[in-house]
Amino acid sequence: MAAAISIRGLTKKYVDVWQKQEVIAVNNLSLEVEEGEIFGFLGRNGAGKTTTIKMLLGLIFPTAGDATILGKPMGDNQVKQEIAYLPEETYFYDSMTGWDLLDFYARLFRIPEPERSRRVRMALEKVRLQPEAWKRSIRGYSKGMRQRIGIAQALINDPKLLFLDEPTSGLDPIAHAELRDIVASLKYEGKTVFLSSHQLADVEMICSRVAIIHKGKLLRTGTIKELISGERTEITVQGKELQNGMLAKLQAIVPEVHMDGEDTLRLTSDDSERVAAVIDLVRGAQGKIISIVPHKRTLEEVFVETVRKEDNTI
């Protein structure tokens, strides 16, 4: 598959005029995003997500490095016809209606009637904005409705690639879930989505691959499966025999063994062979296995671990 975005050594340094300090917002970032995937770009506030997106869109210039977008150099004018951007903070002409705003953007792309009206209607339906709000001014829209209009605006030129900067932040749970599903559905229309977010549960649900950046640096990248691979299994065993040297034998296999009452042990391991060895040992000693509970790791756990580890090594 072709790369929709290919980033090589992208770097952005800001000079903080007050502190007379240099801030490295993005530090030598290299990354590939494949066509047709929803790619999660993850990082804490200030990690460098927005700065990266703005460089890719040609809105700000990199200090070093470069990137290609849909095979062309970033900032290329032809590419701008094929990409779309939903900024983190959207500012609309509040006095316009939702319909008129989309019509305005469609005109910017020189889409003629009747195609223009068809596109506006399709975009509004796609983002599930209630029809009664189409002809109302945006001033009265809720945050969720504004985000819907923002995504509709991004869809108006039928882009191949969308940059969405934290599209689900600050929404109520219902609007949040609906917008997440709308973003997820773009994949089935063959679009590529570069999704910046720190909503890790969303990302785990809808992204195929992710990158974790921290203080401008890429810490990890891979498929969600690769990142959250490895289950933790908790085994609870019981038996009087446990006292007769069993504990030491189990500890030799799994370091994490906790006594739970007089004759019950709880062990945790993320290694399936060790889990099997524990089960064999307990059965061989006529012990009783009370429960075997697998715990799936979450993207949130992986994210927190990755970022903490990095902070501790600095």
Ligand SMILES: Nc1ncnc2c1ncn2[C@@H]1O[C@H](COP(=O)(O)OP(=O)(O)O)[C@@H](O)[C@H]1O
């Ligand atoms: N225009 C700017 N001038 C100076 N520093 C900036 C500017 N824009 C962003 N930064 C700094 O760059 C870093 C990355 O910011 P940003 O890309 O907005 O992060 P994110 O979108 O991940 O929250 C932060 O430390 C931020 O303070």
Ligand SMILES: [Mg+2]
């Ligand atoms: Mg940001």
